[in-house]
Amino acid sequence: MDFTERSFALGEIPVVLWTPEDAAAPPLILMGHGGGQSKNHPGIVNRARRFAAAGFTVAAIDAPNHGDRPRTPEFESLLAAVRAGEATFDDMHDALAGPVAADWAAVLDAMPAAGPVGYWGMSMGCGVGVPFIAGEPRVAAAVLGLFGSPSLTATAAKITVPVLFLAQWDDQLVPRADSLALFDALASPAKSLHANPGGHGDLPRFETDGALAFFSRHLM
Amino acid sequence: MDFTERSFALGEIPVVLWTPEDAAAPPLILMGHGGGQSKNHPGIVNRARRFAAAGFTVAAIDAPNHGDRPRTPEFESLLAAVRAGEATFDDMHDALAGPVAADWAAVLDAMPAAGPVGYWGMSMGCGVGVPFIAGEPRVAAAVLGLFGSPSLTATAAKITVPVLFLAQWDDQLVPRADSLALFDALASPAKSLHANPGGHGDLPRFETDGALAFFSRHLM
Numbered sequence: 001m002d003f004t005e006r007s008f009a010l011g012e013i014p015v016v017l018w019t020p021e022d023a024a025a026p027p028l029i030l031m032g033h034g035g036g037q038s039k040n041h042p043g044i045v046n047r048a049r050r051f052a053a054a055g056f057t058v059a060a061i062d063a064p065n066h067g068d069r070p071r072t073p074e075f076e077s078l079l080a081a082v083r084a085g086e087a088t089f090d091d092m093h094d095a096l097a098g099p100v101a102a103d104w105a106a107v108l109d110a111m112p113a114a115g116p117v118g119y120w121g122m123s124m125g126c127g128v129g130v131p132f133i134a135g136e137p138r139v140a141a142a143v144l145g146l147f148g149s150p151s152l153t154a155t156a157a158k159i160t161v162p163v164l165f166l167a168q169w170d171d172q173l174v175p176r177a178d179s180l181a182l183f184d185a186l187a188s189p190a191k192s193l194h195a196n197p198g199g200h201g202d203l204p205r206f207e208t209d210g211a212l213a214f215f216s217r218h219l220m
Numbered sequence: 221m222d223f224t225e226r227s228f229a230l231g232e233i234p235v236v237l238w239t240p241e242d243a244a245a246p247p248l249i250l251m252g253h254g255g256g257q258s259k260n261h262p263g264i265v266n267r268a269r270r271f272a273a274a275g276f277t278v279a280a281i282d283a284p285n286h287g288d289r290p291r292t293p294e295f296e297s298l299l300a301a302v303r304a305g306e307a308t309f310d311d312m313h314d315a316l317a318g319p320v321a322a323d324w325a326a327v328l329d330a331m332p333a334a335g336p337v338g339y340w341g342m343s344m345g346c347g348v349g350v351p352f353i354a355g356e357p358r359v360a361a362a363v364l365g366l367f368g369s370p371s372l373t374a375t376a377a378k379i380t381v382p383v384l385f386l387a388q389w390d391d392q393l394v395p396r397a398d399s400l401a402l403f404d405a406l407a408s409p410a411k412s413l414h415a416n417p418g419g420h421g422d423l424p425r426f427e428t429d430g431a432l433a434f435f436s437r438h439l440m
Binding site: 217 | 389400403404409410411412413414415416417424426429430433437
């Protein structure tokens with residue numbers, strides 16, 4: 001299916017929107033990028049185009065302090081601390097989760113979806129996505145993964161929508177046990193774990209087919 | 221795609237063969253049933269028909285002491301011991317693995333496949349399938365699952381073909397750690413774990429789509 005790709009700003013939020021041309025009441029997929037990435041990262045753009053070609057509207061935004069948005073001195077310090085091993089991914093996600101959830105709520109307010117809403121987020125997109133989904137009743141299904149942390153267990157237990165969770169079996173950044181524990185903590189009656197060999201950046205291309213099948217099953 | 225379904229005996233081995241009508245050099249999928257089941261179990265037949273409709277030749281056989289085959293007094297005693305908790309699934313699989321592998325080798329000898337060969341086996345079909353695949357170079361990809369045992373670790377480490385491994389997160393018969401350890405032990409560079417909530421008998425229907433996508437990717 002043909003689709004259009006359009007970039008614009010919603011207040012301070014840079015947005016890219018992919019719109020299928022011939023879909024009636026298409027579902028909307030929100031895509032949350034990883035740490036240090038942006039709405040224009042190939043991992044976002046290539047998947048967004050696959051989803052749009054299959055009849056989904058897709059929106060990606062730059063998280064605060066990412067992409068086209070200004071970086072605050074506080075965030076620069078936090079980043080430096082993470083790189084030095086003096087702060088954790090949890091610290092970074094904690095700083096971003098509230099603002100990111102507010103951004104997505106603003107996007108959903110401004111562009112009411114014609115169909116059901118899904119969320120896709122890996123790594124930081126999962127770390128900030130778990131609290132977003134737990135608190136946002138408009139999200140009806142989510143693909144999450146490449147992250148896990150004991151600090152997310154209680155929040156994950158509030159999620160009841162269908163979730164496809166992707167884990168890399170040899171992830172050098174996320175302990176395997178933390179990924180499995182996050183999947184385990186989800187209260188969703190319909191949840192699937194897909195795990196594949198390889199490191200944090202080695203998510204196989206065919207898992208995009210899996211995500212598409214999952215979103216089609218639950219949102220179409 | 222239309223297909224035919226034909227039952228016959230190959231020596232002492234009862235076989236069902238599903239053949240797609242219009243496929244050129246179709247791959248062959250061997251299906252190994254679970255303990256107490258047979259080649260005619262709905263879980264085998266329904267999946268076999270899906271695979272055949274997608275262009276695969278499919279063969280299912282009754283394992284020794286199952287389906288249309290006679291039960292030996294020794295096997296009756298072993299079954300009673302398993303039911304009484306005095307013998308394990310490992311004991312039952314150990315008794316069957318050699319004969320089952322010989323049966324499949326006879327099937328492959330008698331019906332040389334036009335295309336690559338895959339194997340699908342859950343539960344006992346996994347327990348006897350792991351040694352079969354480890355020793356049968358004609359099998360090029362496998363869907364395994366619903367089983368795990370420390371006694372299979374060394375054999376699993378000899379398997380290098382692509383594997384899709386299915387685990388039920390709340391399996392009441394197979395400890396979760398044993399399933400994950402069996403997946404971990406596979407030496408296959410291309411292996412995927414799919415885990416879903418529910419018990420041993422609750423494998424979701426959509427995992428048949430996943431198996432079909434897997435076999436198509438690796439055998440077509």
